[in-house]
Amino acid sequence: MLYNVEGIVIRTVAYGETHAVVTLLTPAGTLGAMARGAKKPQSRLAAGIQFCAQGIYTVYQGRGMGNLQQVEITRSRRGLREHLDKAAYAAYFCELAASASETYPQGSESLFTQFSALLDRLEEGRDDPEVLARMWEAKILYMLGAAPDWLHCAACGAPFGTRTNGGAVADATTSGTAMDGRVVVSGTAPRPAALGYSPFHGGLVCPRCRDMPAAPRPDGTPNAPPSPGILPVPAALPRILHQFTHVPWNRLGTVQLSPPTRRALDHVLRLQLREFAGVSPRSREFLDGLSSLEAEGERLARCERDENSP
Incomplete structure (x- = not known):
């Protein structure tokens, strides 16, 4: 049987000296196909098996794995392969999409559509790749059924209002609609962190539940409050996570996040993916190493500027 399918290359593995096994993300799910001779420089399939390339793939399906016959490229996304940081984030996004x-x-056509839009935004370079990663993690959690209701306490179910029982502002995020209709998200306001993330409950908890004593130990002795493992988070986080989860890519405009909010998003989404979705991509380790190198480079640059300053 010969058929055409639109797909995005999310993985290519060499098979022998000249062949390759390609994994495509299609509107109907992931599809593996053998690209015979694709590693040869003169192969008409060579461009079509490049990482994150998108096009119409002609596949012959016999017994077992299909054979790639022809490719009509619609988006080469060459820019994602020419920059180390973009390539690293693209690999991470692909691994999350596959999960x-x-x-x-x-498969899901919605996943394919959102993934294609994400890669386009990453290649354009207008967005911070780190912020794009947090957005994609939030959407993947929702698709996997591992995302809580970020606007309600995961322990007692109470909605996060404008003010908590302790008097601190619980929702400090601001959002609006730009002239082009896109949602603008900002979490830069320095407000008190009255909320917390509970790995036990798998979501955000209100101040009352955050400070509630933990359950007694098996021997009957009580634990000291607050409950262990609670991660304090900025007050803007519930609304930001809700918007990251549910607002489509074409509606998301400018996103401005303070360093504390960025760190909290990173910790919360990493824990939620690992503990409740069972997803721990290997490519995330490379991203962490890349971030450490960038931070070290900035530190050395500051030291050099300080030494050269009068």
């Missing part, structure tokens, strides 16, 4: 996708033909 949320079903095999062909039981």
Whole structure:
């Protein structure tokens, strides 16, 4: 059987000296195909098996794995392969997409559409790749059914209002609509951190539940409050996470986040993915190492400027 399918290359593995096994994300799920001779420089399939390339793939399906016959490229996304940081984030995004996708033909067209839009935004370079990563993590959690209701306490179910029982502002994020209709998200306001993230409950908790004593130990002795493992988070986090989860890419405009909010998003989403979705991408380790190198480079640059300043 010969058929055409639109797909995005999310993985390419060499098979022998000249062949390659390509994994495509399609509107109907992930599909593996053998690209025979694609590693040869003169192969008409060579461009179509490049990382994050998108196009119309002609596949011959016999017994077992299909064979890639022809490719009509619609988006080469060459820019993602020419920059180390973009390539690293693209690999991470691909790994997350694969974790949320079903095999062909039981997949989700929504996942394919959102993933394609994400790669386009990453290649354009207008957005901070770190912020794009947090957005994609929030959406992947929702697709996997591992995302809580970020606007309600995961322990007692109470909604996060404008003010908590302790008097601190619980929702300090501001959002609006730009002239082009996109949602603008800002979490830069320095407000008190009255909320917390509970790995036990798998979501954000209100101040009352955050400070509530933990359950007694097996021997009956009480634990000292607050409950262990609670991570304090900025007050803006519930609304930001809700918007990251539910607002489509074409509606998300400018996103401005303070350093504390960025760190909290990183910790919360990393824990939620690992503990409740069972997702720990290997490419995340490379991103962490890349971030450490960038931070060290900035530190050395500051030291050099301080030494050269009069």
